[in-house]
Amino acid sequence: MQFLFKFYQRITWLSIDVVLGxxxxxxxxxxxxxxxxxxxxxxxxxxxxxxxxTTDHLMDARKLTFHHRKGRHHFHLIYRKPLLVVLGIVGSLGLVWAIVFFGFSRELFFGAGLGVLILVIMLAVRKFGAEQVRLKELSSAVFYVIGISWLPWYEMPEIDYTWTALGLTILYMGLAYLNLIMLSCLDTESDKEAGFVSIATKIPQERLLTNIRNLSISLILCSFLGLLLVNSFYRIYPGLLVIMLLVHFLCFFKTNLSAEQVRMRMEVAFLVPAILLLI
Structure with a gap:
């Protein structure tokens, strides 16, 4: 069992779970x-x-010293050189594959532009993070959902645009934001030790926990309301959001779980939409 835990831990450190999510x-x-x-x-x-x-984690790892002997950032510090090599290979292959698949089309330029914009924002957050700490998690959540949803939105005919689809997108952004501030709260001590700035290092813990609880309940209620109000075709989607939100809420506020166990369960929650493959 310990072997499986360590194996999955390495998967999370390599961001494979994030990719699948x-x-x-x-x-x-x-x-x-x-x-x-x-x-x-x-x-x-x-x-x-x-x-x-991986770029984000490698940039964070540069701030560490070899005295920090635990966690994702230490892993990226130790294996920095091979990860940079793999990053260069995957990035180059991805760019060539995208050009071959999309051609020099609007999809290619929009996708590449979005990637560059995200990298620029990452750099800006590091430069002005102390002053704009509350925007770090929010901007990350917004661009994460834009990144995974822009292509379906782009390929969908305008006639199919609905308020329901927009509402699902906003709720997904809320879920991503909730996930990030929960993770920030779990990493408070290690972030302070390493000198990282996050919403959890700037807002008092008690106040942040209250905000997390209120946001969780609000998102669960909105998703459940959507489950009741949307037509039958869309009903499964707010239902999936309810499940993902409940997993976050129950795991985060369950006191007998370690921070690492909570983190793993919350990342697994983003795999819930894979159920759609069976339908």
């Missing part, structure tokens, strides 16, 4: 927006997400 999220939006995507588009999304997250 992003691909499941794209599936969520492709089904909700009634768009058929090729498997290559899911693979390219996964490669882009891995490159962005």
């Amino acid at each position: 992003a691909m499941a999220g794209m599936l969520f939006f492709s089904r909700a927006l009634r768009v058929e995507l090729d498997w290559q588009e899911y693979a390219l999304l996964g490669m882009a997400v891995w490159c962005i997250y």
Whole structure:
């Protein structure tokens, strides 16, 4: 059992769980927006997400010293050189594959532009993080959902645009934001030790926990209300959001779980939309 835990821990440190969660999220939006995507588009999304997250972790790891002997950032510090090599290979292959698959089309330029914008924002957050700390998690959540949903939105005919689809997108952004501030809260001590700035290092713990509880309940209620109000075609999508939100809420406020166990369960929650493959 300990071996399985350590294996999964390495998977999370390499952001493989985030990649799978992003691909499941794209599936969520492709089904909700009634768009058929090729498997290559899911693979390219996964490669882009891995490159962005790995770049982010490597940039964070540069602030550490070898005295920090635990966690994801220490892993990226120790294996910095091989990860940079793999990052270069995956990034180059992804770019060439995207050009071959999309051609020099608007999809290619929009996707590449979005990736560059996310990297620029990552750098800006590091430069002005202390002054704009509350925007870090919010901007990350917004761009994460834009990243996994823009292609289904782009390929969907305008005639199919609905307020329901927009509402699902906003709720998914709320879920992503909740996930990030929960993770920030779990990492408060290690972030302070390493000198990282986050919403949890700037807002008092008691106040932040209250905000997390209120946001969780609000999102659960909104998703449950959507489950009751939308037509039968859309009903499964707010239902999936309810499940994902409940997993976050119950795991985060369950006191007998370690921070690492809570983190793993919350990341697994983003795989819930993969159920749509069976329907």
